[in-house]
Amino acid sequence: MAAEIELQPRTRVVESNGALYLRLLDKFAKIEPADDFSRRLVRSLFSGGSLADVLSRAAPTPVESACLAIIDALIAEGFVTERPTTLGSLKSDFDRFERELAYLAAWETGANTRYQMLERVRSAKIGVFGLGGIGNWVVAGLVAMGFRKFCLVDPDIVEIHNLNRAILFSPADVGTKKVEAASAFIRRMDATSEISCNDILIDGSDACRRASSGCDLVISQIDKPLENIQHWVTRGCLEAGVPLLLVSSLSVGPFMISRNCGCVGCYQASQMDRLSIAGRIEYVDPSYPRPESSICYRASITAGVACREVMAFISRGLDLTTRDRVWRMHEQTMEAELVPFSKRADCSTCTIFSKQESSDVRYAPG
Numbered sequence: 001m002a003a004e005i006e007l008q009p010r011t012r013v014v015e016s017n018g019a020l021y022l023r024l025l026d027k028f029a030k031i032e033p034a035d036d037f038s039r040r041l042v043r044s045l046f047s048g049g050s051l052a053d054v055l056s057r058a059a060p061t062p063v064e065s066a067c068l069a070i071i072d073a074l075i076a077e078g079f080v081t082e083r084p085t086t087l088g089s090l091k092s093d094f095d096r097f098e099r100e101l102a103y104l105a106a107w108e109t110g111a112n113t114r115y116q117m118l119e120r121v122r123s124a125k126i127g128v129f130g131l132g133g134i135g136n137w138v139v140a141g142l143v144a145m146g147f148r149k150f151c152l153v154d155p156d157i158v159e160i161h162n163l164n165r166a167i168l169f170s171p172a173d174v175g176t177k178k179v180e181a182a183s184a185f186i187r188r189m190d191a192t193s194e195i196s197c198n199d200i201l202i203d204g205s206d207a208c209r210r211a212s213s214g215c216d217l218v219i220s221q222i223d224k225p226l227e228n229i230q231h232w233v234t235r236g237c238l239e240a241g242v243p244l245l246l247v248s249s250l251s252v253g254p255f256m257i258s259r260n261c262g263c264v265g266c267y268q269a270s271q272m273d274r275l276s277i278a279g280r281i282e283y284v285d286p287s288y289p290r291p292e293s294s295i296c297y298r299a300s301i302t303a304g305v306a307c308r309e310v311m312a313f314i315s316r317g318l319d320l321t322t323r324d325r326v327w328r329m330h331e332q333t334m335e336a337e338l339v340p341f342s343k344r345a346d347c348s349t350c351t352i353f354s355k356q357e358s359s360d361v362r363y364a365p366g
Contacts, residue, residue, distance in 0.1 A: 004083040005071070006048025009102035011079055013042060022079055025106065029077050031070060041070065048083050084115055093118065097146055107317035117315035118146060124314045125149040125194075127211065127218035127242070129202065129233065131156075131178040133165035133294045134221040134247055137303030140167045143186050145311060148193045150186060152179040153211050155201040165296040202229065208236025215240075217313060219306060221247040230264045231349045238263075238350060245309055245322070249298050250329045252305045253322030254341075256350075257313065262324045262341055265349030270341040301329065 012023045019032035020042060031038050037058060044057035055067060074080040094101075097118055104114035126147055128139055131154040139150070158166075158173045158181055173181040179197035186193045202208050202222055212218045220233045230246055234256065237244040243257045246264055254267055305327055312318035321327060321338060329336040345351060 004048060004050055005045070005054065005075070005080050006083045007042065007045035007074070007080055008078070008105055009046075010105050011046075015039075022074075024079055027077060027079070029074060029079055038070075041067065045071070045074070045080060081113075084113075093122070093146070100145065104315065104317055107315075112316055114317075117317045120314050120316065121146045121311070122148055124216045125151065125214060126310065127151040127153065127215035127220075129153045129208075129211070129218060129220035130222035131168070131182050132162070132221065132223070133296065133299035134249065134302050134306075136166045136168045136182075137296075137300045138219060138221065138247070138306055139182055139186065141303055141307035142310060143189045143193075145307065147310075147314075148186075148190050150183075150193070150195045151198065151211065151215050152182055152195060153198045153200060153202065154178040154182075155199050165294050165299045167296075167300075202232060202236075205232045205235035205239065208233045209239045210236075212237050212240045212242045212244075215242050217243045217245065217310065219245045219247060219310060221306075223248060234263045234265070234349050243313065245306060245313075247302060247306045249294065250302055250331060251326060252302060252309060253326035254324065255309055255313070255320055255322040257320070257323060259350070260343065262343040263347060263350040265347040266344045267326055267339075267341045269344055269347060271339075298331070 008024050010024060014021045014023070015034045018034055019030050020034045020038055022029040022031070022042075031042070037060075041054070041058040044054045047057065048054075051071075054071070055064070058067065071080060101114045101118060104117045108114045108117065124147060126142060126149065128135055128142075128150060131139070131152065135154070139152075142150075154177075156178050158169045158176050158178055160171070160174050162169055163171065163174075168182045168185040169178075177197070177199050179199050183195045183197050186195055198211055200207060200211065202211065208218075218233070218237050220230070222229050222233065233246070234244060237256065238259060243255070245255045246253065254262055254264060256263055308318070309320060309322055312320050324342065325338045325340045327336065327338055343350075
């Protein structure tokens, strides 16, 4: 038997007709009779530990063989699982991420446990490009989920008008570089964090390639210049061999995890075909007014979906929803949709890269 065991945290226990009924997703188990011993044993299994610890908390016990028979049956049914005794940095994270581990338990397998998922989260380096409204909530969400290694990219300083949608900044930060204010927030949340701050302007694919080097994933919500920035970021990440998730207001995706995935150019072309518009938007006349408008709930909703996708990719536990699809929400109706599209052979943004072979293991989904 394993050195340490525990009852799956998502197990639900109901007492009825003199028996304890355990439910885990679509699985059921029955322990009878429902007496003081069986109740203590189940509570002890929830706490977990070595077999000796579990039995001692359930004491006084009946015949040990009967107790072991219950535990063996629960192991066979998948209700009781091994808990690793050597977890490296995770050992000190148990209390902080107790609820998150319980959440991840629903997607774990024998080859990918919730502890391994959290270990990947704690080890991954995430590039966050753009620390405006959405970027604020993305960083806050990622830190709360346990991400601790960041490459922050934004050339701007905190201005008073940023505060209507910011969670990382306070009035005291006005005039401070955004990357420095965001870094200070992260360090307050996690003293073990590792952060590189880059107050640079992404003015082409080369700048993006340099900034994304060494990252396990880049999530970009930079929105200027409107007609080019997403294409620059896409090319730069493709050149660097780094997966990319593009985010904009109430829109998440596409998520490029390999050179075989469709990119933003493929998506825009598919939308133009639907609207019978020829060519890609190459230039937006600055004389046309483009009002700068934003509010915190738009940013936080979008960032929540984006953080879910980051967790899915890094943990390898959940399925990605924005590979070759874009998540969009209509604000007035609150209806969300996933818009599918296909990779295009005529895409001017990614076609040149799809012809190149890549053995980068970071492209391997799950």
